[in-house]
Structures are given as C-alpha cells and as structure tokens.
Amino acid sequence: MPRVFNFSAGPATLPEEVLAQAAEEMLDWHGSGQSVMEMSHRGKEFISIAAEAEADLRTLLDIPDGYHVLFLQGGATLQFELIPMNLMRGKRSVDYVHTGEWAKKAIAAARGLAPSVNLAASAEDRGFTYVPPQSTWRLSDDPAYVHYTANETIGGVEYHWIPEAGDVPLVSDMSSNILSKPLDVSKFGLIYAGAQKNIGPAGLTIVIIRPDLVGLGVPTPPLMMDYATHVKSESMHNTPPTYAIYIAGLVFKRLLATGGLAGAEERNIAKAAVLYDFLDASDFYANPVDVADRSRMNVPFTLPDPALDAEFLAGAKERGMVQLKGHRSVGGMRASIYNAMPIEGVRALVSYMAEFAASKG
Ligand SMILES: *Cc1c(COP(=O)(O)O)cnc(C)c1O
Numbered sequence: 377m378p379r380v381f382n383f384s385a386g387p388a389t390l391p392e393e394v395l396a397q398a399a400e401e402m403l404d405w406h407g408s409g410q411s412v413m414e415m416s417h418r419g420k421e422f423i424s425i426a427a428e429a430e431a432d433l434r435t436l437l438d439i440p441d442g443y444h445v446l447f448l449q450g451g452a453t454l455q456f457e458l459i460p461m462n463l464m465r466g467k468r469s470v471d472y473v474h475t476g477e478w479a480k481k482a483i484a485a486a487r488g489l490a491p492s493v494n495l496a497a498s499a500e501d502r503g504f505t506y507v508p509p510q511s512t513w514r515l516s517d518d519p520a521y522v523h524y525t526a527n528e529t530i531g532g533v534e535y536h537w538i539p540e541a542g543d544v545p546l547v548s549d550m551s552s553n554i555l556s557k558p559l560d561v562s563k564f565g566l567i568y569a570g571a572q573k574n575i576g577p578a579g580l581t582i583v584i585i586r587p588d589l590v591g592l593g594v595p596t597p598p599l600m601m602d603y604a605t606h607v608k609s610e611s612m613h614n615t616p617p618t619y620a621i622y623i624a625g626l627v628f629k630r631l632l633a634t635g636g637l638a639g640a641e642e643r644n645i646a647k648a649a650v651l652y653d654f655l656d657a658s659d660f661y662a663n664p665v666d667v668a669d670r671s672r673m674n675v676p677f678t679l680p681d682p683a684l685d686a687e688f689l690a691g692a693k694e695r696g697m698v699q700l701k702g703h704r705s706v707g708g709m710r711a712s713i714y715n716a717m718p719i720e721g722v723r724a725l726v727s728y729m730a731e732f733a734a735s736k737g
Contacts, residue, residue, distance in 0.1 A: 381721035384699035385529050385674060385712040387572040394626045412622040417615050429625030436631055439584060440562045446583040447611040447621050452551045452570040455581065456485035459547055462603050464490055465592040467520035474498035475507060476528035477705055482549060496522065504531045506666040510539055521545040521565060527553035527671055530703040534671035538563050545589055553673050555631065556715060557641035565589050574714045576624035579617040640715050647713050647722045648672040654726045660733035678708035688732055695728055
C-alpha cells in the first residue's frame, strides 16, 4: 500500500523523511542499544535529544533570549485553563477575540476562571468567515491579557497580521499554524500550540512564554498547573512526552534544512494558491471565507449539494486521498495542508475535484 495523502486536521500527516529516519532509529538510537521510547527522560541521551529540539525550535522561530520554551502535555485545551490561572495576576478582566470554534472553547474556559471576560471583537455576525479588523477591537480597561486564535482550524480563517496590544500581554493559540511562516515572537506574552497539527505527534504541547509573566498566578496555581514549576524543572517536573519531543525535533531539523520558516511559508503560499485558485475558478465548489483571511493551513469547501458529499469522499479515498470530511459544525469538506503536505497532494486533490465536478456537470 503506497502512502496516502492525508488531509486530516490533526493528528496530521508528517514528513515522510522524518518517519523513515524514526523507523531507522527505532530499535537502536545512535548506538545506544535502545529506542528513544525506552530511554530514561533523565538520562544523557534523552536530555541531549530534548535540548537539541529546543535549540532548533529557538533557531527556527528566532525566539528572543530570555523567553522560556516549555514541552508540556494536556494539549492546547489544557492551556485554555492554565492561561487565565497563571496570567490573571489579580486583574479584573481578560480580553478575547472570537473567531470560531477554537476561540469559543478558549473563551468558555476563561469564563470559568476569570472574574470577567470581555469579547474585544467577534466575527459571529457573519458566521465566523473573517478576522475582525483591529480597528473594530474594543479592549477593556487594563485587561490581564488579550487572546486570539491565530488560525481557526475548523472555519479556515487565519490572521495574516499580528494584533497590536500595546503594553497588554498578547496571547495566541497557534496550534494549527505555528511554524508555517516566520513569526516575531517578541510581540507576544505567550504562544501555545498542540503538536499534532504542524509539529509532530499528539501528546506534546509547546508553550513559549515571556519570562516576566511566569510565577504571577493569584492564587498560586496547583504545582502541575503553574508555569513556574515547568520553567524551574525545564519541562522535566514529571515524565515529558519523550517520543513526541524526539519526533518534533526531527521535524525541526528538517525545516532548518529546507529553508527554515521562510522556506515553509513560500511552499505553503504556493500550495494554498493551487487550491484557492481552483476554488475561485469553479462554480461547483465554494469557500465562504473572506479572501484576505483565508487560511493557508485548513481549506474548507462545499459541494453544491451535501447529498454528493459521500460519493466525493469515497472517490477521493479510492484515489489515495483521505480525511477530507469537513468538521460536523460546518459540514462540507476540509483539506488540511500543513507543512508536511507536499504540493503533489494538493495537485492530486484539485485534479480529482475537477474530474468529480465534470462528472456531475
Ligand atoms: C486542535 C486545536 C486545539 C485543541 O488541541 P488539543 O491538543 O486537542 O487540546 C486548540 N486550538 C486549535 C486552534 C486547534 O487547532
């Protein structure tokens, strides 16, 4: 069976070269006589793997000195709660921008933990098909932070700009577009991302936090929920997701060897253009998102009649293309085309889409 083109939103496709290297090193990592999975997380072999992964991530994102990089567990979903628990620091309100399903979950979590949650802006009026321009944002008076969802994985809406928050710490969920383009980390108080979209296997969550925001939770959060614990222990307070960190490290190395994040961005622009240009030229398929806010990572599209969806998906599967079914909340299809999706996969999809539309016309 040849490998399929996997358009899943997450866990998502990984670079084939990374999987091949992991396979090669599976039974004996670098002459250690063991698999990375079997290593003590406190042994020198694994410490070197984790340190190299962190160093490579710092290089890729050009993370400013002083910022902490944490390798945690619990997914982006746990961060929805840790962020208010740690960053409220006695202030009265937090600000969130509502752009869809993932913002909604972050907001719901904050509502349970912050005295007041202000929706600085919302795209609900047009069904979450755009990013509210900064000029429409209404920040509260002295909020603890401003939170936004850099890429709505389900709605296919992405910020192609960094919001301006002045002195207020800017916090962003980058689960589905981190490492897809260069990023000015210095603009952020905290960045978080689950690994299983654009980094590596599920089980690893990356948090990048400005040092002055660590250890300010009021009341002090429980040990496991306090960023200070993980900063102090260098993400080794308890057993970290060792194998996921190792694979993420291989992904970082591959990105560094293929032009860094500028290279990734160039490839992602080219891939997204293949699909959006096709959609724009088609009167069979449709994408509801404002052109300027279209995601380069997740491309939702609909067929003229949902009754055709099952046949479309079956035909795609026969041609080696899987996981194209859209999220149940929006219906239709969704092609996730993260860093690891080759342009050949996007071309194969577009060619099948054209064939399918012609067969119905
Ligand atoms: C997938 C996703 C999440 C949830 O991630 P988990 O690792 O399942 O907790 C949160 N935010 C965004 C933008 C996502 O794409």
